[in-house]
Amino acid sequence: MKTDLTDGPRTEVQTESDPCPTNRDHVEYVGMRVGDRAVVLNLTEHERLAPDRSLDLIRQSLSGFEWGDTGSGSAQLACELLLDYYDDEAVASQHYIQFCDDVVSQLECTGPANCWHLTGNDIEAALADCNEHHALTPDGGIPSSSLPANWSVVNRTDRTVFQRRDIDHYVVLGEGSTEWLIVLCAQGDRAYPAPLDHRTLPVGTTPAPAVQELVTESNNLVEPEEEA
Structure with missing residues (x-):
């Protein structure tokens, strides 16, 4: 994406369903x-x-x-x-x-x-x-009530990411030609994420239970921060 400053008119992207409305002037x-x-x-x-x-x-x-x-x-x-x-x-x-x-x-x-x-x-x-972007997700691409409160779903063009909100753990859901690959990762200060665990499932199988298992594993490895 080009990030050079332009003098063109402000791009209008707001619609009735747009979750990101803004009325701010040029920023x-x-x-x-x-x-x-x-x-x-x-x-x-x-x-x-x-x-x-x-x-x-x-x-x-x-x-x-x-x-x-x-x-x-x-x-x-x-x-x-x-x-x-x-x-x-x-x-x-x-x-x-x-x-x-x-x-x-x-x-x-x-x-x-x-x-x-x-x-x-x-x-x-x-x-x-x-x-x-409308990536394939087990819960339709919106925050799922079946996930703990410290996790949320992020749509991406080529895969789905379940992001932990309190630390940098996340579950990546990828669909191959014959199977799902579901990976629990941690970023930390590393340049590249480190895989902590993974699951593979046939494509015809719903991946939601495997995602749940890895989310639970993350929460067991590092307990969620208590809200003040």
Whole structure:
């Protein structure tokens, strides 16, 4: 996705069913490196973004933001950008993984100022693409009452992810030609996720029970944080 600043009119992506409406005027974010630190600014509000708010929602990276890859720092920045722009925790938690893959992983510091730019138009266009994806999921692609409260479902173009909300565990559901592959992963500070366990099932079998088993296994490995 191109993230260059444009002067075109604001893209209208809101519909009656759109979960991400916004009435904000033109918004621009900029990212740069100051020494060895990744710094992200909301130029419109003259504010520096900090991960504090997004850490209350998902704890991918305690060390701060990153971009240009799909690691934990980029996921934390994706969540923070969506929270800052939409001011909606449900939107951020549902879409930050896809937004990280599609947008934040592609950001790079270029030009005379050695920085990247991201506009509100870019964010809305990316979320519109997310909303058009309808990946196969056991529960129809919406949060399932059969999952514990600390888990939610995220639709992606090529697979389904069940994301744990309190730590960086997730279950990836992939459909092959003859079988389901269902993997429990943990990201942590690693560049690539580490598989913790997996299940394989014939394609004609519902994967929901296997997903439940791995979700329970994760919650048994690391107990969910108690709500204050």
